[in-house]
Amino acid sequence: MAVIGIFDSGSGGLSVYRELIQLLPRERFVYYADAAHCPYGEKSAAYIQDRARKITDFLLEKGADIIVVACNTATAAAIATLRAAYPDTPFVGMEPAVKPAALGTRSGVIGVLATAGTLKGSKYLNTRGLYQDNVRIVEHVGQGFVELVEKGILDGPEAETVVKASLQPLLDAGADTIVLGCTHYPFLQPLIQRLCGPDIRVIDPAPAVARQTLRILREREVALGIGPGSTELHSSGSTEALQRIFALINP
Numbered sequence: 001m002a003v004i005g006i007f008d009s010g011s012g013g014l015s016v017y018r019e020l021i022q023l024l025p026r027e028r029f030v031y032y033a034d035a036a037h038c039p040y041g042e043k044s045a046a047y048i049q050d051r052a053r054k055i056t057d058f059l060l061e062k063g064a065d066i067i068v069v070a071c072n073t074a075t076a077a078a079i080a081t082l083r084a085a086y087p088d089t090p091f092v093g094m095e096p097a098v099k100p101a102a103l104g105t106r107s108g109v110i111g112v113l114a115t116a117g118t119l120k121g122s123k124y125l126n127t128r129g130l131y132q133d134n135v136r137i138v139e140h141v142g143q144g145f146v147e148l149v150e151k152g153i154l155d156g157p158e159a160e161t162v163v164k165a166s167l168q169p170l171l172d173a174g175a176d177t178i179v180l181g182c183t184h185y186p187f188l189q190p191l192i193q194r195l196c197g198p199d200i201r202v203i204d205p206a207p208a209v210a211r212q213t214l215r216i217l218r219e220r221e222v223a224l225g226i227g228p229g230s231t232e233l234h235s236s237g238s239t240e241a242l243q244r245i246f247a248l249i250n251p
């Protein structure tokens, strides 16, 4: 049985967990929400690196065979330092889905929603550089999206106003594909899709990250499929948001 450690600044990483559990229903999941330090979006890379190391130590103590950094911002700020500091541990990070968006766009314009930290990280800038000659890439911070999800406000007038403010500039620029570059945002995806209309494709990279996790576990020959399947939820702060989103996934 594999022990899969997952972390995020809060409940957003549960959008990745939701995909992982489909592929790996019999493994043991240990999820850590850094709720006391959420959001990460505007924090310095050094701060996030320090948090990521402390959380990794916790997950390794829990026996993690692999760690999924289910946070685009933490991936951008810290995955390279984690890989250097823990060379024996495999880490899977988030990748904004620019590639599938660039390959699939018909209008030639793709929109990326992410946190400020992700958009200025070298990982994202490198990926962007690979595609920007062929497609126009427009970006916007999902201002207030993380806070909505942490409060459990996934629809209704308040969520609509907040989401529209960041989404509309991308639609106005002609984007026909919207990349969700923060793991909190998929919980707002039904609302985002409704505001976009049916002709716009909204991409959540979580299924690809789950497949990559499975690939690495197989490569490492970790015995899979033999456990009863379980999930532990941990948080550095309140567990209220976490429990609420978890209940949405496991009604």
Ligand code: DGL
Binding pocket: 008, 009, 010, 012, 013, 038, 039, 040, 041, 042, 070, 071, 072, 073, 074, 115, 118, 146, 181, 182, 183, 184
């Ligand atoms: N869910 C995270 C991400 O993917 C973090 C958002 C935040 O804490 O600002 O970027």
